[in-house]
């Protein structure tokens with residue numbers, strides 16, 4: 001997994017780092033190696049406060065992203081929101 005230049009992942013909370021680690025190990029076995037973290041707290045945000053808590057990030061993808069979305073959704077506990085957007089996947093820890 002890659003990180004876009006200028007994106008700071010150092011502030012992400014353990015609950016999110018755990019997910020990044022999981023995606024990283026998944027990417028060794030599935031074709032997820034080109035996943036790129038495109039945004040954490042510094043980027044364009046969706047309507048959620050989770051960025052300011054360092055509990056959200058974006059993964060950018062080349063098309064078509066749907067397979068990857070389903071893989072990630074299936075892999076993460078329900079406490080994590082996984083949202084398929086036009087050009088990225090939004091992931092945050094947001095237990096209801």
Ligand SMILES: [Zn+2]
Nearest residue numbers: 045046058090
């Ligand atoms: Zn977002």
